[in-house]
Amino acid sequence: MDMNWLKLFFGGGRNAVVETAEAFMENTEAGAQRRADYAQSALGQFGAEFQVPRKGRFDRFMDGLNRLPRPLIVIAVFSLFASAMYDPLWFAERMQGLVLVPDPLWWLAGTVVAFYFGGRFQMKSQEFSQAIAHSTARLPQVLDNIRGIRALRHDSPGVAETGTDTALSQAATKPTDNAAVRAWREGRK
Template sequence: MGLIERLFTIVFGGGRNVVKDTAEVFRENAEAGAERAADHKAEVVAQYGAEFAAPARGGFDRFMDGLNRVPRPAMALGTLGLFVAAMVEPVWFAERMQGIALVPEPLWWLLGAIVSFYFGARHQVKGQDFQRSIAATMARAPVVVENLRALGALRAGSPGAADAGRDAALSLAVIKPEANPALEDWRHSRG
């Protein structure tokens, strides 16, 4: 037994496991790796917690932070509101856009500088193209108003919308009843 015991002592003895130590050269110890990963994650969370901890701030700071969050949603919702206004009241919308067409160009540049400070530098380049597109849209406003009048005349509630005029074939087609198989079956079952 002494030889085998010495062999095991060489391989596993001295409080060390030579096979385990040799294997860990080629493959990571899963348990030790999990401990290191857990320690790393705990340190990352602690660092983020320290980085993003909100210092005690006064009412003015909180008010200014809230005020800084208003422009982007206000512009997005305002733009959507303009689309709704253009569909609901096109003439009212066209009148407002005519007023915008009278804004002098230096004021547009000032607005562009303010908005680009808030949202990025691309607005100044695109601002003039946007103004030209507004002018082109305003030029189409009278055609849109006339089209709306023509569409309003076609509504079922408008007088004369269903008038067939002098077309006799159309008048006869309108008053001729259509075949209704369900109604015919009902009539046969009753009589």
């Protein structure tokens, strides 16, 4: 009787325990084989794309052109970081100009970039006119900000103006003993 019980589970070339377990869990060996087959077919398809001989200059030009956007975007982003460190006032002026760009235009730019990299993005047309009006309303504030940024330049007129600070005015006009000025004066005599 014990043998019949064992044959029920393991007899006839079948394993009822394994078959039952595979109904609830993936067979890891079979799963690994499926993933390997999938990867192999994907690599074969990818490799077949490059088996087509490129005959003309136009094909080579288009291949090169298709490879440009990603590196150019990366270079542009890191160039912005570098310019922010090199000339913060120049960078701040340009960023103030970007404040005027309406949100739908940012969405459109994001859509183009996302579509290029494989994603899709949808823009709502009702919000377009609201965003333009909102951006236009910010124009006076942006212009004031640009004027304020330009006033921070070292070569701006009146940048050394002391204003109503009398102590600073007296300190700025009080002659001091400067060896370089003294040498220059003596050299002119």
